Amino acid sequence: MKTQEAARPLDAGAKDARGWLARLGAQEDLNFLLTNRIPRIAATRLMGRIANIESPAFTHVALKLWQLFTPLDLSEAKKQRFTSIKDCFTRELKDGARPFDMRTDVFASPCDAIVGATGVVERGQVYQAKGFPYSTAELFGTTQDASVFEGGRFITLRLTSVMYHRFHAPADGTVEHVTYLSGDTWNVNPVALKRVERLFCRNERAVVRMRLTGGQPIALVPVAAVLVASIRLHWLNVLLHVGHKGAKEMPCSAPHVKGQEMGWFEHGSTIIVFVPKGFELAEGIAAGARIRAGQALLKISS
Template sequence: MIQMIYRLFIELTNRKSTSRLLAKFSQSKMSRLFIPSFSRIYHINQLEMEKPINEYQSLHAFFTRKLKSDARTIFQDPLSVISPVDATIEDMGTIALDHSISVKGKKYSVSEMLGGNDKVQKYLNGTYIIFYLSPSNYHRIHSPISGKVLSQRAIGTKSYPVNKYGIKYGKRPLSKNYRIITEMYYNGVSMTMVKVGAMFINSIEILHKNAEVEKGEEMAYFSFGSTVVLLFEGDTFTPALKSLPCPIQVGECIGYLKETRMD
């Protein structure tokens, strides 16, 4: 019953008109009046922000804020993988024989998540990691590795909540929501980053334009709360995380690609 009511509410409220109105308001000068209360409610660390709070001209500008250049330290081991976002790592596991992952007791098809079967086989027995960004988090997305960008595409239309209730009761939001999929390559290893849009505002703005990226380089940003999924092929990734859920920041090491040792 809870699941049915939750889905009905989302279907009734998640419309293009609602999304446009919310997006328009968040980018208006009027919305700046809500910045102080937003910062207070979500405990935003103003000391690490690039600009003083009174210089942001809209709620959207504040939400997509940059940080000071020294606010995050990028772990530099060549074969390390860093967190691409400030978030909570909610789940991690092995991609099953049927190419599915299990998140909060719900199964997701990797094929459906990636929008097709053509690149799924390589991820069999690989590792998946789920990063959930709350409204309190810094919402810019950085490259988890140095390497080549093999492909990038957007799929999906509507977006449903990706918080713990959305994951539990929603209609497979990680594989249904609007999302941008970036496949990357380094040292013989392929990795895919799935950037999943959240309810109402689907905006995922891509910033990088080059075919190669450096670890820690800014790649995109989310408008409002969202989720990132990392997929690693086969046995190419060794995690460095000890327990979940795990709060994490951009630049912190989450594991290593193959041919490296754990220190």
């Protein structure tokens, strides 16, 4: 069976459509209404079913429509034909497309992202946006101790729907535990983060605890969002989604080397990174910065 070819560069009409959508998205009230005042969990489940439809013809049309309104760039994809929307969203990239900074004092970004809120964990409190705090204890859940990150740093990394959706080990180390916390699927865009208190603590998420080879404990917290059908964690061979009925606590011992693929989102969402004291932001890391997987995110303090 023939598969669909990657869409060609956008014409003027498509660029106009994207411009119109950008102007529409700038209207915060309407943006919030369209992306949050809907049956979020039902819409997310529906998106999961649609994304898994194995139809080259349907996929071709869907990606054409997607490119009318978003800057979806498939030029770095390892393959240029896709059998489903999921196949496109979880695409691998060409070899060498995301080189990792291999310096031993560098903690690399696990994913492509737009940097959101960053800061120091103080009295167990961090921020999703200015004036919108939430607690690490609530984010991590009752079974996990987040106090080890007191005085350390947190960085919020937001993946948009058109970005590369796979995430990788930011440094050498071993994944020791995963906690799955079911929840809602609020949009995690800046509009929602400025309006919904404790949003990350409300949404479905996984707390991935890892210990680096230097002994430092870190945590990666992938947070699902509206239309994000699932999160795949390779070392557990498990698919976490709003209908997940399996174990909530998943102890493990999974060695990873820096840059090794850890899993993927099936649409786009957020990863919140936590590190203990002894790390500082890498040059250029600030709210609004665009970063690629492998780029220096943090450095061990001298």
